Amino acid sequence: MPFELPDRRTLPLFPLNTVLFPGASLPLQIFEERYKRLLQDCLDSDERFGIVLIKSGDEVGQPAIPHPIGTVAHITQVNEMRGDRFLIAVTGERRFKINTITQHRPYITADVSILPDVDSEEARPESESILRQLNEYLSLITGLQGGWTSEVRTSRDPAALSYFIAETLLIDLSEKQQLLEKPSTVSRLEAEAEVLRRDIDQLRERVAVELRAKFSRQ
Template sequence: MRNLPLFPLNTVLFPGGTIPLQVFEPRYLRLIDDCLNSDSKFGVVLIKEGKEVGGPSVPMSVGTIAKITSIKNLPNNRLLVTSIGTDRFNILEILKDDPYMVATVDVQNEQTNEEIEDQTLKEATRLTGEYLQTLLAMQGGWIKNPSSSLPEKPLDLSFFMAQLIQQPTSDQQKMLETTSTINRLSDCTNIIKSESQKLVARTKMDITLKFSRN
């Protein structure tokens, strides 16, 4: 257990994911300053009720510890803070919320008795690589053999997939909270299959419309 400053957001951060934050509220500028004077870690947690800016909020019970990796000073007393997700945590008790929220938390561990078949992992890796390539192509980018750059461990891959897909934050929160790598991999694989089909259909439609106008 440890005491952890919390940064409630309308975003779900997964372990291994990167999150850039523009920090400007005095309470969160102080949070970042305090973090830099300790271990550079704070908790990112999805807002259950309330506002992200300018008011109180009620956090979900599970979040992700973020470690600050870089800070850039911006005009008007703003900071661009980039952090990477490390471990998940459970909130045990909210200790205070002034000037910012601090809670006692403990690390949430994954189930360790699961056996994941090689074929399941290979399919998840292949589909994720193809999906990533499609997303990059839509933005004019390209990467050689994207599957080779993906995490090899099932747990890390499941978090990467969950961070990559575009889903409502409520669904992402459920993926964060589950302690089953198999379930997370399965859910993400099914979503990526569906999203990939939609992207292919959209691309074909765009090409058809482009040629029909010529």
């Protein structure tokens, strides 16, 4: 039976310098005592925790201030390493919004609301168009690196596709966070289409420059 997330709940938080999207996988190395405690508590109760991008502060040391929207993480693998460290793998499930931070020690917990994927079906026409852009984007990147790529095979579900694109784009963390925070699938896909248009234009120019340089040497 699928794990059901209540609409509102208390969730342990793991602030990081990364953005996790629903459906994406992420490896994490756990070495701080507070996060080893968080890991053990989650394993003991089959609990999830939340990954949030740090707004200010650091991953290590004093509790960081997180962005208000993050993603629920499900632990899928745990490996104990030398030096009392753990290497774990997590998968993103649903987005959430922090309502109130409820504790800071030993690790941060918050009262959160699970966010729905709004207007996913209405975004289907947009998703077909953006998939063509994504294929060109990836083809240009791999071509510049001297490789090649086949056509992307991913979910045609608009919400899942929007998260896959957000994870795939080579953009900075602030832009990724903005995509995570988009209130609907349509608005996320529209923003991604703008990023793809911008970056495809830049990549085409780089390809043209490299070709001109190559032929000038012949």
